[in-house]
Amino acid sequence: MNNRRTFIKGLACTLALPSLPSLAAATVVSRPTRLAFVYIPNGVNVNTWFPKGAKNTSEGLAALGGLRNDYSVLRHLEHDKAFANGDGAGDHARANATFLTGCQARKTAGADIHLGESVDQIIAKQIGHKTRVPSLELSTDPPRRSGHCDSGYSCAYQYNLSWRSESTPAPAERDPRLVFEKLFGSGNPKLDRLRRAQRKSVLDFVMDDAKRLDSRLDGADRAKMEEYLTAVRDVESRIENAEQFQIEVPEQRRPSGIPETYKGHIRMMYEMMALGFQTDATRIATFLLAHDGSGRSFPEIGVSDGHHQLSHHRGNEGNLEQISKIDHFYMEQFAWFIEKLKNTPDGEGNLLDSSMIVYGGGISDGNSHNHRDLPIILAGHGGGVRQGRVVEAKEGTPMTNLYLSLSERMGAKAERIGDSNGMFEQIS
């Protein structure tokens, strides 16, 4: 018995174990629960960001002022697997990789990438078939150039939040126009129908190609073909979903491309999330504002040094002030999004009533690359979450315990996510 447990434990980062299908009869719920994760890079100014007392307010959270009853600050959640644990430097790559997976990234520049399935994908695999699009993966990170990344880690770790399997990331989209198209189609239903039919026949054909090619391969090469086959099947079922769930297209909100300012870009992506949730085109989304270690500067708010460089503040007041400015900038955009959800009717209430939005990052104080007491906000009232508080977790509580509790509220079951060791039920 014992052996089996350790065995299964060892596999937690290899595969998520779905438990038996729920016996409860599937009932039609008019207001499904939605879930989103928003990632902020490089930690925060912990002095100003975290509330000082029991109230969920602080200088760093000021932008959320009018929404005090709609969110809570979760304290003392941590990502142990983002620490070196013998792997040396590379905290930014690990913070990013671990955030939604709770797994230790295998240190490799490429040969044998290994992480774990991320919480959003675990859930999407179980409930994604109920919507047009199983999940959205979004990013406002600028396009990558050369392949130099953090301390011997492949760039795959540092730039992807969502992972479909232990070795395959789910790349994020940064063009809101394409996100809109993915959710709602081209705007020409007849053309879309034709396209779908055409695509189906192509996929059918290449599926055969892949099987033939697969039979000539071995080892790591077969894994590549397996990836290909999985992708083909997945797109096939997406096409079926698109046919099954017809949605009226909110044509007036179709974006024309990537907005010029960072702020505009972020808001447009939030808008796409809100739109996806509102129309029930999807229920799960992840949003990477910028990859961990991002050196972006913010001339629009008077911050000319790079974010990463500033995050190593060494207690310098000037640097800390600049970090606070960046924290505030990101928080303002987030508040805008939460406000938007709150102003969007959904059933008898509003969209925020049925949403659970996690906002935070994999580093607490950027100066020391700390992965404990992470800056985490949980907003929205979906799943019966109780808001307006500072929730103090027991020290050493894995972030993934929160994910396990959120998964359950989404109607997805996992015995374990990454390094979780229980549920985090203090959120209710």
Add this chain to the structure above:
Amino acid sequence: MYRLSSHLLNLAGRALLSLILGGAVVGAKPELEKQYKEEVLPLLVNYCYDCHGDGLKEGHLALDRYKSIPEMISDRKQWQKIRDHIDFRLMPPPDEYAPSEMDRGKLVKWIDEAVFPVDLENPDPGHVTLKRLNRIEYQNTVRDLLGVKVPVEELLPVDDSGYGFDHIGDVLTLSPLHMERYLEASQFAIGRMTPKSVTGIFGNREEGQSDQEYMLSVVQAFARSAFRRPLEVGEADRYLIFLRRAKSEGETVESAVLQAISTILVSPSFLFREESVSKKKLGSKVLINEHALATRLSYFLWSSMPDAKLRRLADRGELRENLSSEITRMLASPKSVALVDNFFGQWLQLRDLDSVAPSNETFPDFQRILTGEMRKETEFLAKHMIDENLPVDTLLEADFTFLNGRLAEHYGIEGVEGKEFRKVSLVGTQRRGLLSHGSVLLLTSHPTRTSPVLRGKYVLENLLNTPPPPAPPNVPALESDNNKAKHSTSLRDELVQHRDNPNCASCHALMDPIGFGLENFDAVGKWRSQDRGMPIDSSGKLVTGQSFESAEELSRILIQDYRKEFHRAVAVKLLTYSLGRGIEYYDRPAIDQIVLKANEDEARFNSWIKAVVESVPFQFKRE
């Protein structure tokens, strides 16, 4: 369940493999064990055990933990670090007794032979994981097939990278998003074919040819190019299903062909580069066949598919005997600009310039457009080196560069006007080679100030193939310029403080002096003689003992005393790029060979390419 059991099998397989490998080594090397006891161990005891032995394990390393060579082999990751720390003079730390250069060399040589043994008679070619085309390769290939430029930056997801490049087989994964976008991109391409490419593909229908015969001939030819290999028996026939369907819907044979083409562009045989082998076996490796060779060659030099000439040679089995002239032809083709964009662009990190933004406040006169022009300057130098077949040393020591009016003015070089770039002599200026290019100087600076550390790191990592290990976790970086009160100390003084910390000392002793030598160039690449109101001190001393007073002298030392390291860096980067996989210890003989062969022809650029193409890992696959 399938995944579970295959996972277990995999584990078992690996364990078995390491048993076999370990076993083979134990039997083979008694003299190495002897040498260890008599020569190596005393050195370790003398220079390392004060911190890493006799119960001490600084940095979690106890060298006396390893009782035999097989034990070292079973922990190769650690031993690679040990080896590199000795070789790169990171250990022992600067304030401890250090072995003589000869003893250092002896230690490294022994570790190489004992822990990383290579079979010179039968070198391991390594394994290149089945490679998906990356965005750029996809774009170029579709261009060559259909004459259409697909906007891949918009359409296709970003490629992840590893080992410094974005076309590494292991790292290029394929998600459903990719699949959706490939479907879209293929439709895009079909819809925008030019009349010329349509004629090229559809050809002239022979008289009396049935629809079926016609379609077969078109598909056959197109798929041969797209799949980069001859078709299998019956492979083209499968596409006739589109003809039957078209006919039943009252459509033409042409629409069926288009459907076939759009399907081919999503096929795994198009998106992935399958590499078949020839019948020629040599030890435990097999020669790749000529089609695979043509494909490797063309993606190496052109980032695209083989052209008609390469295909023809491969079909006849004549490519290998014409390799040298083909390489010359390919490098002379305009398509070899792919090497500048993709190889030099990533090796020298030129692509990162797009996201470099000097602070407006600190450098109010700096025009954004200059970053692009600085990139061009370095690209022109690389291109010139390829076109003129110059020695690679040119990169470091060129006494000429390529400028237009704006950039020349920025550098303070007179007599260059207008927008066009042209070759300009640097004689009489303080600038020489790459290290005085605005591109590199900008890339290795923070928005508000220079960073001697980043500059040193850039040189070590990219040009000398001795990447310093990353800073240990939890070490804060230097303060930025925000704290105005601290301006009484120079940047150099701050760094000296940094190096006083023993945790930082050994690496920074390696990096910082190189950066100091470049301090006369500010964070936007301009020459300066003062910083923070104090005169610039650009003197320094390398860990190997050479002192210098200026950037020019530093460059000279690098090219004279570090030529070997620079050449190894060139070989490692080129081989990584040409194969699309990381370089492993078993590639050492190949690297040695490449450096040797290239130097037989004064290290001229073409000779590097030829040496890489002739190398074992490029020509062979594991059996």
